[in-house]
Amino acid sequence: MTKYIIRGGNPLHGEVEISGAKNAAVAIIPAAIMVEGVCRIENLPQISDVATLLGILKEMGAIVRFVDKRTVDIDCTNVKMSHATFDAMRRIRASYYLIGALLGRFGSSHVAMPGGCNFGGVRPIDQHIKGFTAMGAKVSIKNGIVSAETNGRLKGTSIYLDVVSVGATVNIILGATMADGMTYIENAAREPHIVDLANFLNSMGADIRGAGTNVIKIRGVRSLKGGFYSIIPDQIEAGTFMAAVAGAGGRVVIKDVIPKHLECISSKLREMGVMVRSLGDSIIVQRTVPLIGTDIKTLPYPGFPTDMQPQIAAILCMAEGTSTVAEGVWDNRFKYVNELEKMGASIRVTGRTAIIEGVPCLTGAPIKAGDLRAGAALVIAGLCAKGETVVEGISYIERGYEKLVDKLTALGADIKSVYMPDESSLLNKDAG
Ligand code: EPU
Numbered sequence: 131m132t133k134y135i136i137r138g139g140n141p142l143h144g145e146v147e148i149s150g151a152k153n154a155a156v157a158i159i160p161a162a163i164m165v166e167g168v169c170r171i172e173n174l175p176q177i178s179d180v181a182t183l184l185g186i187l188k189e190m191g192a193i194v195r196f197v198d199k200r201t202v203d204i205d206c207t208n209v210k211m212s213h214a215t216f217d218a219m220r221r222i223r224a225s226y227y228l229i230g231a232l233l234g235r236f237g238s239s240h241v242a243m244p245g246g247c248n249f250g251g252v253r254p255i256d257q258h259i260k261g262f263t264a265m266g267a268k269v270s271i272k273n274g275i276v277s278a279e280t281n282g283r284l285k286g287t288s289i290y291l292d293v294v295s296v297g298a299t300v301n302i303i304l305g306a307t308m309a310d311g312m313t314y315i316e317n318a319a320r321e322p323h324i325v326d327l328a329n330f331l332n333s334m335g336a337d338i339r340g341a342g343t344n345v346i347k348i349r350g351v352r353s354l355k356g357g358f359y360s361i362i363p364d365q366i367e368a369g370t371f372m373a374a375v376a377g378a379g380g381r382v383v384i385k386d387v388i389p390k391h392l393e394c395i396s397s398k399l400r401e402m403g404v405m406v407r408s409l410g411d412s413i414i415v416q417r418t419v420p421l422i423g424t425d426i427k428t429l430p431y432p433g434f435p436t437d438m439q440p441q442i443a444a445i446l447c448m449a450e451g452t453s454t455v456a457e458g459v460w461d462n463r464f465k466y467v468n469e470l471e472k473m474g475a476s477i478r479v480t481g482r483t484a485i486i487e488g489v490p491c492l493t494g495a496p497i498k499a500g501d502l503r504a505g506a507a508l509v510i511a512g513l514c515a516k517g518e519t520v521v522e523g524i525s526y527i528e529r530g531y532e533k534l535v536d537k538l539t540a541l542g543a544d545i546k547s548v549y550m551p552d553e554s555s556l557l558n559k560d561a562g
Contacts, residue, residue: 131551134521134535136512137544138494141380144541148368148386149175149532150200150361154323156224157300158330158361159183162192162204163231164308165334167356172201174361176532178525179222186218186225205356212236215275220245222529226255226297229276230304233267237280243271252461257298261289262305265313286311286350294319294430299346300327306348307336315346321431322365322391330359363411365391366437367531370506372396372415373438374538376404377445377514381416382541389413394434398426398442402449423451423488429458440466440507447475448514449488457482466504469497473515491516499523502530509534513543 150173160183162169174180176199184194184202193205212232219225219242232239244255255276259269265284270277286309291298299319304327306313318324320342328341334357337349368387375382376399389396389408396406396413401424405416423446428436436459446453447470457463464479471477472495476487494517499505505527512519521527524547527534535547 131522132524132547132549134509134512134524135546135548136494136509136519136521138378138492138513138515138517138519140378140513140542140544142375142378142382142513142538142541142543143380145383145385146371146537146541148363148371148384149173151175151323151326151364152177152179152366152530153296153321154326154361155180156183156222157227157323157327158359159187159204160224160227160231161304161327161331162187163190163206163209163228164235164304165204165354165356166207168203168205169334169356170197170201170203170358172358172360173363174200174202175364176200177528177530179224179529182218182222183224186214186216186228189216189218190214209235212238213240215240215242223253223297226258226276227300227304229258229262229278230301233262233278233280233284233305234308237282237284238278240275240277243274243276255297257291257293257295258301260292261298261302261315264289265305265309283350284309286313286348288314288316290316291318296321296324299324303327303331303338303341303346303348306350307331307338307354308352309348309350311350313348313350315348316344318344318346319430320344322362322388326362333357333359363387366435366503368392368413369395369435369438370441370510370531371537372399372406372413373441373445374510374513375415376402376417376421377448377510378543379417380542381414384413384415386411387413394432395438398424398434402445421445421449421488423449423453423486425454425456427456427458433458436460436463437503439463440503441510443467443477443484443486444470444507444511445514446486447477447489447492447511449486451488453486453488455484455486465500466507469499469504469508470511472497473511473519475511493517494519496520497522499526502526506531509538509545513538513545
């Protein structure tokens with residue numbers, strides 16, 4: 131088992147480059163199923179969720195060829211099956227985007243129920259099913275397989291989402307891209323990765339308007355043709371580094387970002403006494419004075435992102451005064467709180483709100499990540515804490531952060547990724 135060993139206390143200094151956005155990449159890769167010919171995708175993050183999805187496409191008959199570490203050519207011309215029921219599907223959330231993409235291409239799909247981070251509550255897909263059903267598909271779930279069938283093609287219609295859902299918005303866009311007629315998604319999610327997916331599809335010949343607003347209009351087209359596309363920078367990776375500098379102190383230039391996507395994170399950090407300045411496609415973050423507590427509520431974009439909630443909570447643990455962190459997207463995203471408490475944090479969770487009393491410092495401890503963003507939060511806590519922190523559950527972190535240890539080391543952090551046999555395997559060896 132790999133663990134991160136962190137000796138906290140080093141301020142961060144220097145420059146870091148942000149990778150392509152995970153949540154855009156995991157929507158764009160399945161979308162390539164609908165494209166005839168080669169689509170070249172640039173600025174792909176080197177993370178395990180991307181590797182898993184590319185592996186799934188290959189199993190389905192796609193030709194996947196890396197041009198360099200961040201650029202891949204995908205040719206799905208030879209994909210003949212509308213089934214995607216491999217075990218790998220259950221490891222990631224975004225595998226469910228194959229439902230929309232396969233429905234778009236073949237008019238039917240049989241896809242394993244998705245896995246992905248489980249941060250505490252259920253992750254329903256009723257809004258995805260509502261959308262496909264309204265477009266004429268018969269959808270059923272049996273033995274962990276979601277099956278959706280049409281008489282030929284999905285039919286465009288108006289769909290009102292009862293909750294603002296990134297996944298349902300993406301899936302319905304995918305299905306509608308090659309449907310008959312017009313589809314309107316009302317109360318759509320507005321996240322930057324929704325806009326990126328629409329831009330990708332439009333650059334391949336789709337007709338999608340309004341992405342980035344809460345009404346998206348999609349006129350179905352008969353085919354999509356290959357082309358080039360470069361993925362946007364990862365808003366949450368950038369925000370994670372911003373929180374790390376705010377927590378550990380120092381001054382870092384965070385490069386290759388879209389500052390507009392980071393506005394809500396920047397303004398919250400400013401309220402906490404952190405200097406944040408944008409310069410072209412970089413953000414400069416500097417902290418020299420103690421952090422001040424604040425209140426945060428997560429909301430769909432352009433609100434404060436839920437995927438930054440654990441990282442900000444981690445640094446609020448060391449901020450002066452009382453802070454509140456209210457989760458407005460997920461039912462429960464506070465499982466990581468127990469781990470921060472092992473480091474001396476003072477947090478009380480009531481319902482969907484965490485009340486944090488700032489303490490002068492955290493102390494290193496052995497802790498375990500239970501999901502991707504919780505893992506990032508624990509790494510940040512380790513960077514700020516006195517003494518040694520050992521973080522387990524690294525596979526979650528590597529699902530969504532490219533070369534996190536290398537990037538932090540280059541900024542002066544003392545963090546190592548170390549392979550350690552777990553105790554049970556040592557005991558088995560002794561016994562054997
Ligand atoms: N929801 C429903 N019904 C549905 C779908 C969603 O009730 O059919 C509810 C959820 O339970 C939740 C809310 O709607 O309360 C929002 O869920 P959403 O569908 O937007 O989440 P998602 O698409 O499953 C994506 C990201 C998550 C991120 C959320 C919210 C991907 C692959 N995942 O998940 O990212 O937290 O949007 O922004 O894009 C992460 O990157 O760490 C991560 C978990």
